[in-house]
Amino acid sequence: MSDAQGKIYDLNEAREKIRAFCLYRERSQQEVATKLQQYGLIPEVRDSLISELIQERYLDEERFARAFVRGKYKIKKWGRYKIKQALYPHHLSDYILKKAFSEIEPDLYYRNLCELAAKRWPLTKGANEYQRKLKLRSYLGSRGYESDLVQEAIKETLGD
Numbered sequence: 001m002s003d004a005q006g007k008i009y010d011l012n013e014a015r016e017k018i019r020a021f022c023l024y025r026e027r028s029q030q031e032v033a034t035k036l037q038q039y040g041l042i043p044e045v046r047d048s049l050i051s052e053l054i055q056e057r058y059l060d061e062e063r064f065a066r067a068f069v070r071g072k073y074k075i076k077k078w079g080r081y082k083i084k085q086a087l088y089p090h091h092l093s094d095y096i097l098k099k100a101f102s103e104i105e106p107d108l109y110y111r112n113l114c115e116l117a118a119k120r121w122p123l124t125k126g127a128n129e130y131q132r133k134l135k136l137r138s139y140l141g142s143r144g145y146e147s148d149l150v151q152e153a154i155k156e157t158l159g160d
Helices: 011-024 029-038 043-055 061-074 080-090 094-101 106-123 129-142 147-158
Strands: none
Touching (some): 011 029, 029 080, 061 106, 129 147
16 A cells, blocks of 8 residues: 555554544545545455544544535535535535535525625626626626526616
């Protein structure tokens, strides 16, 4: 078993290294499996280490998903679509996704959207107001917000 530098690890060293990896921030099982694969571990050992990490509470898919959603929604102000798209590579179950998205408070979500619209409007350039609104709609959509909420927020923010 070796990492990118070519150092050989025994099972105990790999176990400690992956525990430190999990302690740094919340991780999904997919991230941990990928890291263990990079260590050159065989699938049976990877699976046993992952189940060990779950039992010892180093690894928890629901905790990871909740933290991920909270961070992207509160700090980066992403919408539901973009967050769901970012979670896709982690192969989370629908049940876990549903629980994670319960972290989003509808009032704060809409307020974030309105703040983004108000902040972006003066920076939006276009030949006329219609084009500026289209660009603003496109920008807010690219942030992962639902089109009906985007439309509503633009009307509220711009006073249309």
